[in-house]
Amino acid sequence: MFYLRLARGYRVLDLGRWLLTALAGAVVAAFLLRALGRAMSDPAGGSAALARLLWCLPPLASVAWFAGVAARAVPARRADRITGLTTAGAGAGRIRALIAGEVALACGVGAGLTLLLFLVLRNDIAGPALADELGMGVALPAAAPVTLLALVPITAGLAAAGAVRPTETLPGRTRPEPTGFGPWRLALPIGLAVIGLALELIALRPGAAADGRPIHLPAGLGTTSTAALGGWLASAVGLALLTGPLLGWAGRLLALGRPTPLRLLAGRGLTAQARRLGAPLAVLALALAMVLTTIRYWLGEPGSADVLPAIEAGLVLGCAAGAVIARLAEVRTARRGVAEALLRLGAAPRLLFGAVVLRTLMSGTVLLVTGGATAALAAAGLR
Structure with a gap:
């Protein structure tokens, strides 16, 4: 009943966040139930069933990450709700539990609807094409789907509880975040990017294709070498970790010298927002780079495309885009006081709009550099 009362005060963004969380939970539940159905239909089981379950981990992790980012934006965007809960006697721990419970409830509703559809299709409604996916003709153990689907709300709820800081759940207790990056925060991504590039160059040297045993990639992506795969992983992680510092440097570049008010x-x-926007934008750029590289390979190799990885990639991209939108909403709420103060001082609204456009262009340039380099290195390593 408490969450139903909260839902009465939902705004458009709150309702959209809840529905997106429920939809993402429903899709992950569909992947888990498909793996269960194929395991029941396949008498061999073994490694094939384990591989199908492992395919469910990337979408489950993306949903948990989106849940954490969306939950962290709740105290900033709904300060009135947090104030009311605090006035009613709720402490920081209880507010975190309420936010995590709301996220878990959304994922649980989505997973429950997917389970209902799964059971309806198993009742001699699905055609022969879906018989193996649903495990038709085999008795369904009651504990198996419940145990699998419980992973979705539990994982999302724990991620949401861990993402919300205790100080952010109390009005007026938010801690100012530093705008710079320490030396280790810069040395680690630069070192990973350099090592990954070196491994990639070693793998692309003449005659390297005959060295070692090739690694067969999933999703019909052909083969690659150990050096190329390790180099791409290291460079991708390095470029992703470097996204935040690059955003900060881009902001300092805009304000260099004698800048105009717009610059x-x-x-x-942009310098102040670099730490908050770095992680979701890096994940979005990495996901886009992987998807574009996969599509390019599939177009060059007709018949190699696979439906399941394409659906999972769509879910990962959706979660990454939703996380970016949630973080942008959080940043906008945090800077609302600054914008109102500038307007009271006589700043023109078009000046604030132009600053937003300029920050967006600089952020897009940074993502184009990091995402383009990640995609180029991935495409070079595929055979």
């Missing part, structure tokens, strides 16, 4: 507002704003 100064855009540069200072």
Whole structure:
């Protein structure tokens, strides 16, 4: 009943966040139930069943990450709700539990609807094409789907509880975040990117294709070498970790010298937002790079495309885009006071809009560099 009362005060963004969380949970539940159905239909089982379950881990991790980012935006965007709960006697721990419970409830509703559809299709409604996917003709153990689907709300709820800081759940207790990056925060991604590039160059040297045993990649992506795969992983992680510092440097570049008010507002704003926007934008760029590389390979090799990885890639991209939107909403709420103060001082609204556009262009340039380099290295390593 408490969550139903909260839902009465939902705004458009709150309702959209809840529905997106439920939809993502429903899709992951569909992957898990498909793996269960194929395991029941396949008498061999063994490694094939384990491989299908492992394919469910990337979408489950993406949903958990999206749940964590969306949950962290709740205290900032709904300060009135947090204030009311605090006035009613709820402490920081209880508020975190309520936010995590809301996320888990959304994923549980989505997983429950998927289970209902799964049971309806098993009742001699699905055709022969879906018989193996649903495990038709085999008795369904009651504990198996419940245990699998319980992973979805539990994982999302724990991720949401861990993402929300205790100080952010109390009004007026938010901690100011630093805008810079320490030396280790810069040395680690640069070192990973350099090592990954070196391994990639070693794998692409003449005659390297005959060295070692090739690694067969999933999703019909052909083969690659150990050096190429390790180099791409290291460079991809390095470029992703470097996204935040690059955003900060881009902001400082905008405010360099004697900047105009437009450049100064855009540069200072981007520098202040670099730490918050770095992680979701890096994940979005990495996901886009992998998807574009896969599509390019599939177009060059007709008949190699696979439906399941394509659906999973769509879910990962959706979760990454949703996380970026949630973080942008959080940043906008945090900077609302600054914008209102500038308007009271006489700043033109078009100046603030121009600063937003300039920050967006600089962020897009950074993502084009990191995502393009990641995609180029991935395409070079495929055979």
